[in-house]
Amino acid sequence: MTSTEELAAGTPVSPGQLIKMTIADCSAKVLQSAVRLGVFSVLADGPADAASVAEAAGLHPRLATDFLDALAALGLLERDGDSYRNAAIADAYLVQGRSGYLGGFVELTDQTLYETWNRLTDALRTGEPQRLDPDKGGFFGDKHTDPERMKRFLSGLDAFSDRMGTELADRIDWSAYRSFVDVGGARGNLAAVLVQTHPHLAASCFDLERTRPLFTEHVGRLGLTDRISFAGGDFFADPVPAADVLVLGHILHGFDDEKRKSLLRKIFDSVNPGGRVLIYDRMIDDDRSDPDRLLSSLHMRLVSETGSEYRAADCQAWLREAGFTSTSAEPFLDTHTLVIGTK
Structure with a gap:
């Protein structure tokens, strides 16, 4: 009943x-x-x-x-x-210093999530994104103007990228590929996991030029400066470096459909023949009934002007429209979806 x-x-x-x-x-x-x-x-x-x-x-x-x-x-x-x-x-x-430590992400949500979600009612009424510091832009303010603040922010994200990198390293058969680019790869943490697991891979991180000092420090501390390079640029304005595999993790959910399609067309041009694009986000289930994924999408709408989560079926359609000949989608780390496009 x-x-x-x-x-x-x-x-x-x-x-x-x-x-x-x-x-x-x-x-x-x-x-x-x-x-x-x-x-x-x-x-x-x-x-x-x-x-x-x-x-x-x-x-x-x-x-x-x-x-x-x-x-x-x-x-x-x-x-x-x-x-x-x-x-x-x-x-x-949750023990600091251990390889699986997720405490940085827990602290990151404590710093950013609650104050923003306290403004949900305002956002629902106005349609406007709610930022912690509207004068500086972004839901966490302009982190790039404060290197220490940015390090804390990226440390929280490293907890996620460690897990994502480990899963990608195990899930994908990398033996047929020699190079990859992590698009929006920040300070290179996911790339580091992949090259440490698969030493034959040549890696590059493509991110805004202002991220380079943070990348150099982090990758240098890991002793991987000869394994991972950095390419500075804006993936809407500048060419995306070419490689056998391009990774887009937590990227497409920041934009509207037209920008997603535009970026995927550029990605197609940058994937070497026979290569792949790997896309992961907390994509919405097809019948839009998973509360965690819907809340994640609502969060993106709350903190950005155009962002939201999207369905895996839509992502596959965008990839085929961009030119990828085959696509697939599969669950990823319980909370995400991995979409793969092959050129």
Whole structure:
């Protein structure tokens, strides 16, 4: 029986789902505070009691026990009496310094997401994008004018690009290809994962020229300056470097359909014969019923003038229109879709 039928029959409808939605941000804030305070890193070496965790993480005794128990109830910690230890998911992704660390992304959302989404009602009424700093442009302000701010921003994104790079390295048969370009590749983190996994690949990052110093520093620290090059430019105004494979991750969702089609025509010209383009985004499911993907699309509309997510079927149609002879789409890391076009 549906909720509407229950109402018609006089059956009480529980408001539980509504209440959970209303306070959903509380759980996220508990996670974000735990990351900022280093709770999971404190427990990296093993269990500790509440007092020890509170002292090491700087938690006030009045809130510490409820806070730690809330983390346990959320599945991020495990509690045995007064002793706490990291749950498996926290141990894998929330201990600072470990290769799978996603804390940078958690902090990034804490800094950017909530203030912007607090303006959703205004956006729905006006249709205007909501920026944290309208005078400087962009939903996170002009990060490029503040190198340290940009490093923190990219550090948060590195958590994603590590996972994306690892998945692409394993998912794609790279043996037939010798080169790739990460379009909008920022400071080269995804490229680094790919060349470390497949040493035969020659890599290049294509991004705005102002990103070059950040790329040089990061790739130099990884010891990969001889493996990954940087090409500065605007992919709408300048030629896109040619390669066997071009990667567009989280790029197309920033533009409207006409700009997407225009960019894919340029991408087609830059893909070597027999090569591929790999596109990943949180694409909308065909029947538009997945709430996470729809919220992601709404987020793009909230923070940009023309951006949104899009259906995989639409992306494949744009690729065929651009000249790619075959296309495919497949799930990617549970939350994304990977579309492949072959030239």
